[in-house]
Structures are given as structure tokens and as C-alpha cells.
Amino acid sequence: MHAEEPPRAARAKRLPRAVRERQILDAAVAVFARHGFHTASMDEISEVAGISKPMLYAYLGSKEDLYVACLRREGERLMAAIEAGADPAAPPDVQLWRGLRAFFGFVAEHADGWRVLHQPASAAGGQFAGELAALRGRMIGLVGRLLVRAVSNGNVAAGIGAATRRDTDGLAAALVGAGESMADWWLAHPDEPVGVVASRLMNLAWMGFGDLVEGRMWVPPHKR
Amino acid sequence: MHAEEPPRAARAKRLPRAVRERQILDAAVAVFARHGFHTASMDEISEVAGISKPMLYAYLGSKEDLYVACLRREGERLMAAIEAGADPAAPPDVQLWRGLRAFFGFVAEHADGWRVLHQPASAAGGQFAGELAALRGRMIGLVGRLLVRAVSNGNVAAGIGAATRRDTDGLAAALVGAGESMADWWLAHPDEPVGVVASRLMNLAWMGFGDLVEGRMWVPPHKR
């Protein structure tokens, strides 16, 4: 009378490799998004993935390998989303518009993926998020107030003339991000004079691509 | 009257508190900039600072305290630099221009400080910088090619018509950064429709503040 043991639990189902890997990556992305690379623990990831740690290592290698795999997968997804709507025949502004929509669409639908791609550190425990957010808030506030003042001097009837506080804040955030990004880019191309770099951003911020394309530039006051 | 230098103490000359604290913060900023918070070790910081570990703790408290102190000092310096040139009486574009110059000036002169403020994670060991840089590079490339094409369709004689590859790359980086930043901002204000967010950035990118202020807006094709 041999007992017929039921197939041991849901946990250790024999699954095809691809499925397991997706499971694991999903768990890893979720955990890395929540904690950042260093603070995330392999224990938690294996638990969330519903497998044992040795399996984690068998499938994806070391913690670093796993993290890189997350970066790659989410990165590819992001690029794919953006490129999906690309239509080289469309006019530039339409192309840009579509790219932007696709990008934000990705962020909305894969928030964790985006976090892994973009916030590896600030999410790291979140311990210093407050400190950094405060600083960033001050910078955005600075720019935001500038925008508000500019707007109230301009044509209030149209454009961001009817801007809500939301609008100016969002634009200010965008501008600050543009500055940060350009700063990083500059750090990697350090041989440019500061004026050139600043001019470039100034032109983008003030004139926009549209004007630039049509040959209008912003010129520093002393050169006018 | 030759100066009599005191016999260069092996390690730890008795220094007034303020000086030591600056020494320590300088070292900490350098190390945190190189390794990020988690990967940096108090041992290395104390070594770079030229003091023993207990002094680190005596002066600045725990590792977290020390990190926050770095964030605060560099953050204040950055804000001070930007606000230094502020002139509320100047026209908005001039104000913006001065702010940008000040910002990039800070980045140039305090690269480590800037890294601590902005790259807490990607610098974390630098292990994944490559991976992330590659992704970012692809996005920038995408935008960059768009700009190049847009330019070649426009007035080549002026504006960024004479744009170097450098220019378009830099602008692309700025735009990508603006998008990332706005995405983060959006994650913190999740109740906005994607179209609104995308429009906002599109307007900034295409029209610039100048046009916006004067009431010109970019309108999605299907609404024209």
C-alpha cells in the first residue's frame, strides 16, 4: 500500500528555462526597483521569485550578472517601445512627438523597469532621497519662479500664459533634468568651454528646436 | 628670516576642529564620488583624509551622517553658486542664462561634488556605468540623428544650421535628461494623462520658453 504523494508543492515545478528566467527577472526588477542594487538582497529576490537561491545562481549567475540582465531587458524594452512608433518619413516634430509619447508610455507601464534604469542610487534604501529631493526641489523652485515671472510679463492669453502651477513645475523639472544631463555629458567631454555648453542649453531652453532649425538663436546680452 | 616648518608629523598634526572637518569632508566627497555610498568604505575615507577611523566618527558621526554632510555641503555650494549671480531685475532670459553659467561653472570646478550629488548610484562601483551609458548613448543617438535630419531640412545657414556633431549630441543629451527628469517628476504626480506630460516636454523642446512666453505653442498633428 504505497502512499501516493502529491507532486511536491507549487514551488518547485519543473519549468522550461525561458519561463523560469522571466520569473526571476521580474522578481529581480521589482526588488531592485524598490531597494536599489546594493540594498537589495539575493535572499529577497529568490523569495519573491519563488525559488531557492542556488537556482538563482544557476540561472542568472552572480548578483551583478543578474542586475545587468535586468538593465539589459528593461533597456531593450524601452528602446523597442520608442522605436516602435518611429516613422522616418514623418516630419521631425512629429517624430519627436511620437518618441516622447512612447517614452512616457513606457514609464507609465513599466514603472519598476524605469526605476531600475534611472534611479539605481536614489532608491538605494531611500535613505538620502529626502536630502536629494530637497535640493532638487530648491532648484526646480528657482526655475519655476523664473518661469512664472516670465509668463506674467508675456502674453498671458495663450501658450503657457494659461499655465497652471503644474505646468511650470513640470517644465522646471524638465529644464533641471536637461541641465543635469548636459552636465554629465560635459563631464565626459571635458574640453569644451563652459560658455559653449551653457549656450547650448540656453538655446534649447529658450528657443526650442523649432526656432533653432529655422536659424534663430539666442545670443548672450553682451554680444548683442 | 626663513620659516621654521614644524617637523612634519608622521600622520596627525594637531589641527583645529574646523580644518579637520574640511579635510575629512573633502576626502569623503572624493571617495563617495568615486565609489558611491555603499561601495565606499570608511577605511578608505579615513586613509584619504590622512586620519584614523575613530576620528572620522568623532568628527562627523556615522557613515550616513558623513554622507549627508557631504550632500549638504555640496548642495549648499551649488545653490550658492547659482544664486550668487541672480539679479531679479534682469529680464528672464538673462536670468536663465546666468543661472546656467553658474551651474555649469560649479560642475566644472567641483566635479566630485557634482558626482556625489547626481550620480550616487551609477557611480556605485562604476560597475554598471558601462551598461547604463550604452543605453543612454543609444537614446541620445536616436535624438541626435533626428536633430541632424531636422537641421539639414531647415535653414542651414544659421542657428545650429552650422551645428557640429558636438552640438547636436549635447542638445540630444539635454533633451534626454529633460525627459528623464520629467518622467521622475511624473512618477511623483501620477494623476496626469500621458499626453499632457508629453505635450509639456514637446513644447519646451520644440518651441522653447521664448516662444511659449509669447504665446506660441506646438500642437499635435491631429489637432491642427
Add this chain to the structure above:
Amino acid sequence: MHAEEPPRAARAKRLPRAVRERQILDAAVAVFARHGFHTASMDEISEVAGISKPMLYAYLGSKEDLYVACLRREGERLMAAIEAGADPAAPPDVQLWRGLRAFFGFVAEHADGWRVLHQPASAAGGQFAGELAALRGRMIGLVGRLLVRAVSNGNVAAGIGAATRRDTDGLAAALVGAGESMADWWLAHPDEPVGVVASRLMNLAWMGFGDLVEGRMWVPPHKR
């Protein structure tokens, strides 16, 4: 049919949880008994237990947790030993007798356990054992000489009349311990007059429970 012993694993044979926990507690009790809580190091405990430090933490938690676990286990063992021989139907003196035998039996068989329970501090490194032992020795000597003298004035034929030096020393030690214990108890009940406390101990020491139960008391000279 020779037993096939498994190849004596270098260090850590895979053992069931319960066994490992006992192993660890045994080691911890031994080490804490030798060094006391503070001076004992987790390194030494893990070494004595024959496992690595992380296992220590995995099984029993922090050093404090481990110490408390030792206190609990040995405490329970002690109480169990005492209560094992309890017989509520027996006359009080027999009950007391059995309890004492059980108690001393425990001490004899679990000397380390007893040390952990009773000498947490004086054993602390054993650094001051000598100093404290000397003092205690003087007090015991004081009382011991008193007993000897009392005995030689009394009925030498019987009782401790035939007392060896051992006997008087042991009794003196007991009395000193009774005094210390009552002092501690008094510190926790500070509102009693010194005379009351001293009387209580005097009665125990001089009359014993037997007399007290039968209504005989010792009375200070000035009240006689």
C-alpha cells in the same frame, strides 16, 4: 559487518536544526561560563561549537539573544531538577531537604550552567575573581571563627560539635550568601528598618526554620 562511517566531513556536517541548536547552546554555555557575557566573543563560541559565525546568527540571533537562550535553558533545567523531586504531601523539612539535594545535584552536574546563571559578572574574564574572593574569604573567615568559638563553648559531643573546619567554613559561606541575598532583596524593598531585616536573618541563622515554625524566636539582648 563493519560499520561504514561516512567520510568525517572537515567541519560542518549537515545536521538537523535541533541538534545544531543544542551544539551551539552547549558551546555558548561553556564559553559564557568561562568568560562572562561581555568578555566572551562570538568568534570563540563559534569556534568551540565547531561552526562558522553566520550559523550562530542564523540559529540563535544576536549575542544577547544567545545569552538569553542560555539563561533560559539552564534556568529551566535547574527549576525542572528541583521540582522533579517535589512531593507536596511530604512534611516541610523533607521537602526542603529534597529541594536542596536536587539543587546541589544540578550544580554538580551542570557546573557551567550554574556559573552562567550565578556568576555572570564575577566570571567576567575572571579578572577580579581573586580580589572578590579575598574579600569574601575574609568575611567567611570572620563568621567561621565565630562559629568555631561558639561550638567550643557548646556541646562538643554532638551536632557540629564534631564539626570539621570544612563544616564551619561551609556554614559560614552559606550565612554570608544569605546575608548578601537578603541585602539585595532589601535594596529592592527599601522601606524596611534595618533592625527588621537584620532580625529576620538572625532568626534564620540562629534558630532555623524548625524553631521558628514551632514558635521560638531569637530576641535581641536589650529586649530580653
Add this chain to the structure above:
Amino acid sequence: MHAEEPPRAARAKRLPRAVRERQILDAAVAVFARHGFHTASMDEISEVAGISKPMLYAYLGSKEDLYVACLRREGERLMAAIEAGADPAAPPDVQLWRGLRAFFGFVAEHADGWRVLHQPASAAGGQFAGELAALRGRMIGLVGRLLVRAVSNGNVAAGIGAATRRDTDGLAAALVGAGESMADWWLAHPDEPVGVVASRLMNLAWMGFGDLVEGRMWVPPHKR
């Protein structure tokens, strides 16, 4: 107009060595009584003593030296207090009575000194006081209930027949202490049979010195 600075502070008065030493010992006793040896820090002692750490070391040597000095001073004080009232001509019970009074008098007036002498470990942070107190409480309760029962079987009109709960608790504490102390003593004289040791304490507890001196002994049931 040169400012006449007042002689820098109360802190560093030049004091004769003996006074300083007493100051330091007083502080040390207070701190050791509160925290125990290991948990006490030289920093706190120097602060309480109102001197700098190097002075501490100059006057009393290492932390261990200092602790031993405390033990010695308080030990001498205790012995002196007890011996002060000694009168070798008095009858033994009176001598014992006077000794007990003197002892409890010392405890009352030098509680910190007593703590340093007797609780070096349990005071150590007090982290485990609860755990240990609970165990001891159980043992005292066990003995206490026994006493209560014995009393109610005996002559309730006199002796501890009129015993309050306080009395029985106190006596129980004393008996438990006697047992602990005798156990320690036994550990240092391990060649005695358990029956002998237990008998000794049983006799003290049940008969008291008075009976013993007069030749009456308690005999185990099976020998009667």
C-alpha cells in the same frame, strides 16, 4: 585695556593628590555601580569625576586598576564597619547580631559600594536583570510557599507564626542566597559528596546555629 581672564574654570583646580584620588574613586564607584565593569566607560568616569581622561590614568592607572581600587576601598570599608562593633567577649549570638546589624548598616549607607562589591555582572547594562530576576523569583517563590505552608502547620500563635508575607519572602531570599553561596563554595571544594553539602545547609536552615551549637541536628528521614 587688556582683559583680565579669570583663572580658567572650576574644572582644573590644582588639588592635593589624596583629594583627587578620592574624587576619582567616588566617581568610579558611582559609575561602576550603575553600569558594571564592562559597560562603564572611562569617558563617563572622567566626566563624573570632573577631570580629563589622562588624569584618570595618571592617578589610578588602567581601567582594571581603577576597578580593583574601588573593590579594595569599598571592601575595606565594609570589613571595617563590621569589625567596628565586634566584642570578642560577648556571647556568640550577640556577636553575630552585631555583625549583621553592621553589615546591613553598611549596605544602607553605601549602596553604591555594595553594588560594586556584589553585583558586578547583573548590573552590567541591566540587560539581563529581568531574565535573572525572574528565575530567582521563581526559586524564592518556591521556597516561600514552602515556608508559608510549614508555618500554617506549626504554632501560628508565635514565632513567624505571625509572619507577614514580607517575612517569608525575605527569609526565602536569604535561604536561596545561602544555597547559591554554598554552591559557589562547593565549586571551589569539589571533593565533598553532595549529601554532605546539602546536609550542612539543611541543618543551618532548619535548626539554626543555636540548635547546632547545642548538639541538635536535623537527620535525613531514612536515617531516623
Add this chain to the structure above:
DNA sequence: TATGAATGAGCGTTCATTCAT
């Protein structure tokens, strides 16, 4: 195949102790 059980290596932190002033 899948895992509970195991560990090497390292980090943050704290102290008793002592120079240099």
C-alpha cells in the same frame, strides 16, 4: 533538478589608551 545548510570575507563601530601641546 532543486535546496537547506554552510561559510569566507569584510564592514561599521567602539573602546581603552596615549601623544603633543
Add this chain to the structure above:
DNA sequence: AATGAATGAACGCTCATTCAT
């Protein structure tokens, strides 16, 4: 004589990683 400033040495604890089953 007196001290602020400094350090060597250790300890508790955790984590990524891997056997042995």
C-alpha cells in the same frame, strides 16, 4: 600639571556565494 586630539585593535554582524544532499 592638565588636556584636546589622536589611534590600534577588536568585535558584532551581514552578505554573496556554494557544498552536500
